[in-house]
Amino acid sequence: MDKGKMDENEWGYHGEGNKSLVVAHAQRCVVLRFLKFPPNRKKTSEEIFQHLQNIVDFGKNVMREFLGENYVHCGEVVQLPLDFVKQLCLKVQSERPESRCDKDLDTLSGYALCLPNLARLQTYHFAEHRPILCVEIKPKCGFIPFSSDVTHEMKHKVCRYCMHQHLKVATGKWKQISKYCPLDLYSGNKQRMYFALKSLLREAQNNLKIFKNGELIYGCKDARSPAADWSELAHHLKPFFFPSNGLASGPHCTRAVIRELVRVITRVLLSGSDKGRAGALRLGPGSQGPCVCEASPFGKSLRHQGKSSLERSGLPKGCLLYKTLQVQMLDLLDIEGLYPLYRRVEQYLEEFPEQRKTLQIDGPYDEAFYQKLLDLSTEDDGTVAFALTKVQQYRVAMTAKDCSIMIALSPCLQDASSDQRPIVPSSRSRFTFSVSVLDLDLKPYESIPHQYKLDGKIVNYYSKTVHTKDATMMSTRFKESEDCTLVLHKV
Ligand SMILES: O=P(O)(O)O[C@@H]1[C@@H](OP(=O)(O)O)[C@H](OP(=O)(O)O)[C@H](O)[C@H](OP(=O)(O)O)[C@H]1OP(=O)(O)O
Ligand SMILES: Nc1ncnc2c1ncn2[C@@H]1O[C@H](COP(=O)(O)OP(=O)(O)OP(=O)(O)O)[C@@H](O)[C@H]1O
Numbered sequence: 001m002d003k004g005k006m007d008e009n010e011w012g013y014h015g016e017g018n019k020s021l022v023v024a025h026a027q028r029c030v031v032l033r034f035l036k037f038p039p040n041r042k043k044t045s046e047e048i049f050q051h052l053q054n055i056v057d058f059g060k061n062v063m064r065e066f067l068g069e070n071y072v073h074c075g076e077v078v079q080l081p082l083d084f085v086k087q088l089c090l091k092v093q094s095e096r097p098e099s100r101c102d103k104d105l106d107t108l109s110g111y112a113l114c115l116p117n118l119a120r121l122q123t124y125h126f127a128e129h130r131p132i133l134c135v136e137i138k139p140k141c142g143f144i145p146f147s148s149d150v151t152h153e154m155k156h157k158v159c160r161y162c163m164h165q166h167l168k169v170a171t172g173k174w175k176q177i178s179k180y181c182p183l184d185l186y187s188g189n190k191q192r193m194y195f196a197l198k199s200l201l202r203e204a205q206n207n208l209k210i211f212k213n214g215e216l217i218y219g220c221k222d223a224r225s226p227a228a229d230w231s232e233l234a235h236h237l238k239p240f241f242f243p244s245n246g247l248a249s250g251p252h253c254t255r256a257v258i259r260e261l262v263r264v265i266t267r268v269l270l271s272g273s274d275k276g277r278a279g280a281l282r283l284g285p286g287s288q289g290p291c292v293c294e295a296s297p298f299g300k301s302l303r304h305q306g307k308s309s310l311e312r313s314g315l316p317k318g319c320l321l322y323k324t325l326q327v328q329m330l331d332l333l334d335i336e337g338l339y340p341l342y343r344r345v346e347q348y349l350e351e352f353p354e355q356r357k358t359l360q361i362d363g364p365y366d367e368a369f370y371q372k373l374l375d376l377s378t379e380d381d382g383t384v385a386f387a388l389t390k391v392q393q394y395r396v397a398m399t400a401k402d403c404s405i406m407i408a409l410s411p412c413l414q415d416a417s418s419d420q421r422p423i424v425p426s427s428r429s430r431f432t433f434s435v436s437v438l439d440l441d442l443k444p445y446e447s448i449p450h451q452y453k454l455d456g457k458i459v460n461y462y463s464k465t466v467h468t469k470d471a472t473m474m475s476t477r478f479k480e481s482e483d484c485t486l487v488l489h490k491v
Pocket of ligand 2: 014015016017018019020021022031033115116117118119136209402404438439441
């Protein structure tokens with residue numbers, strides 16, 4: 001990229017989250033990722049450069065080690081002409097969803113991250129001229145906490161995502177409760193994975209986006225977004241999955257196309273080589289912990305059918321979902337066990353503020369930082385060192401709980417023999433594919449008190465409203481069955 005000749009007209013709005021905004025180059029397979037801040041939060045250019053450099057280092061030295069180099073694209077920090085950034089900011093403003101405009105793009109430092117455009121096949125510098133479909137999934141936390149520090153019994157039964165849904169709907173973030181449960185997606189059981197993916201397709205929220213040739217064709221900006229339209233989605237997808245066949249349109253066609261999409265995505269998610277060291281962590285509740293969330297409709301329906309002992313087919317160890325789950329499980333103590341350790345580190349820092357650097361709270365995220373994460377002991381010897389290790393592991397785990405997976409699919413050419421990329425078949429076509437992870441920014445140390453409060457809020461809200469409602473329904477049902485018995489007696 002020639003940074004001297006940057007033209008804002010060659011770039012277009014691509015997407016944004018809570019902390020960054022992404023623009024994509026019209027021809028080349030690259031994106032620029034800018035940081036965003038609340039309007040009154042002034043950061044110096046040096047601070048912004050350091051923040052971005054930390055993101056790159058964390059990706060390189062930690063996430064690449066855990067997840068494998070094929071999945072993690074760290075990019076590089078670039079310095080751009082300020083004029084270009086200002087013009088670009090004006091250009092994209094009208095395309096930004098209103099709900100994201102509480103933060104402004106950083107136009108003062110001129111720094112951004114340059115990354116491969118993962119919504120196109122991973123070829124970095126050159127745009128592919130083949131049609132490309134890309135599915136982005138933010139799977140969230142895929143396990144139920146196994147820590148003995150958990151005090152709310154509900155947290156051992158219902159996963160955080162499913163509990164959080166109720167609070168999100170109550171506060172107006174989303175319109176309705178999703179049937180998606182991360183435990184279904186992470187189960188490795190195909191039926192459960194199909195169910196999870198279909199649920200995401202019904203209620204995408206911020207957990208699913210679909211891009212065609214780099215353009216967003218399916219996804220949900222906020223609670224005001226229109227309801228999901230599967231027939232429109234199927235119209236976009238049909239040429240990919242039924243290229244040469246005159247499958248009639250209508251509900252039958254829509255179902256067939258969605259089924260193909262779900263199957264292909266499941267296959268891709270279960271594929272993968274065994275690179276990366278997350279497998280070596282061997283974390284988790286083993287066979288003891290619950291593998292089904294009580295709130296998942298899939299789990300519920302199986303229980304109603306009397307199939308209470310759900311099989312755990314498990315994820316293949318090489319696949320990205322498995323590795324991501326392993327990193328998530330670095331949250332060994334749950335926020336309830338972690339928070340007192342955070343307080344210990346805080347007290348130490350209040351006394352010795354100059355130690356913040358030595359403790360690597362704000363980086364550098366280097367090899368030494370990575371090595372310390374591998375200590376999985378949970379025996380608290382009362383030291384700051386123990387507390388710090390658990391705090392850093394928690395931050396890494398939270399990062400893995402909030403990352404997204406990008407799956408790019410491109411129909412195979414007739415002569416695909418020279419193509420080195422893996423191939424996934426569908427019933428009427430074949431695709432080359434690539435899988436990548438994005439949004440691997442280490443969660444800040446300062447967010448731990450917020451996590452602690454939010455956790456309490458989610459569980460209390462769920463327990464008070466949903467559980468009480470369930471209990472009321474149960475007692476009504478119980479009364480009804482009593483009434484029924486009385487009637488039977490009378491007869
Ligand atoms: O706390 P959660 O689970 O709601 O996750 C937040 C996400 O909300 P979600 O539940 O996925 O809609 C939230 O996503 P949205 O802004 O709601 O799209 C962010 O990803 C946030 O991360 P950060 O603070 O920007 O680094 C996420 O915060 P972290 O908890 O990962 O710090
Ligand atoms: N390298 C990339 N290639 C293609 N698209 C990308 C890339 N990086 C980010 N995006 C798109 O931009 C969106 C926002 O990026 P990202 O998730 O990194 O933002 P964020 O603000 O850090 O997220 P969060 O809300 O989780 O804090 C993503 O959902 C994705 O659609």
